[in-house]
Amino acid sequence: MAPFDDAAQQLVAIGARFYSRGWVMGTSGNLSAVVSRKPLRLAITASSVHKGTLSPSEILEIDERGGTVGARPGKSSAETLLHLEIVKRRGAGAVLHTHSVWSTILSDAHEHHRGFAIEGYEMLKGLDGVGSHAHREWIPIVENDQDMTRLSRQVRGVLKKFSDAHAFLLCRHGLYTWGRTLADAERHVEILEFLFEAMARGGRRM
Numbered sequence: 001m002a003p004f005d006d007a008a009q010q011l012v013a014i015g016a017r018f019y020s021r022g023w024v025m026g027t028s029g030n031l032s033a034v035v036s037r038k039p040l041r042l043a044i045t046a047s048s049v050h051k052g053t054l055s056p057s058e059i060l061e062i063d064e065r066g067g068t069v070g071a072r073p074g075k076s077s078a079e080t081l082l083h084l085e086i087v088k089r090r091g092a093g094a095v096l097h098t099h100s101v102w103s104t105i106l107s108d109a110h111e112h113h114r115g116f117a118i119e120g121y122e123m124l125k126g127l128d129g130v131g132s133h134a135h136r137e138w139i140p141i142v143e144n145d146q147d148m149t150r151l152s153r154q155v156r157g158v159l160k161k162f163s164d165a166h167a168f169l170l171c172r173h174g175l176y177t178w179g180r181t182l183a184d185a186e187r188h189v190e191i192l193e194f195l196f197e198a199m200a201r202g203g204r205r206m
């Protein structure tokens with residue numbers, strides 16, 4: 001199967017799983033995977049599509065500037081520039097963005113510190129390169145912005161400043177995380193959403 005078709009199928013399946021968990025309600029969130037490095041090409045969800053009922057025809061191919069290429073016309077996700085920023089700065093093979101209740105609550109509660117730490121949880125070991133519950137993961141919080149060029153500049157700064165971070169939150173908006181493969185990125189979403197919920201429900205560091 002062509003890399004794009006393979007990625008599109010996987011993104012459709014991930015969309016359905018995330019929707020069933022309540023992480024991408026009401027057309028929110030967006031999902032992408034790198035299908036070629038040179039030239040850079042991503043498979044990414046089209047703008048304003050429902051993630052629970054995605055079809056491969058709602059996955060578009062974009063170039064390094066976010067323009068649509070390939071046979072399918074359409075407008076890619078509004079947050080395409082953020083996906084490209086993460087792919088370029090982190091060498092990620094996949095970027096996943098969710099709008100969960102718990103990430104929204106924590107980003108609101110910790111906005112004044114522009115981030116929060118997660119440490120002491122066994123589930124941290126699901127993050128790439130983390131071998132102990134004693135790991136301290138800093139989750140940076142970026143101010144939300146509808147100007148995507150300005151927001152992608154902010155994201156670039158945060159990725160540079162927190163070079164070990166596996167994720168960041170947009171304030172009162174949602175989670176961005178990534179991985180070498182789609183499976184790695186999906187695992188990161190599951191791990192982080194678990195940790196956010198455990199922290200927020202447990203009332204720790206709120």
Ligand SMILES: [Zn+2]
Nearest residue numbers: 029079097174
């Ligand atoms: Zn979003």
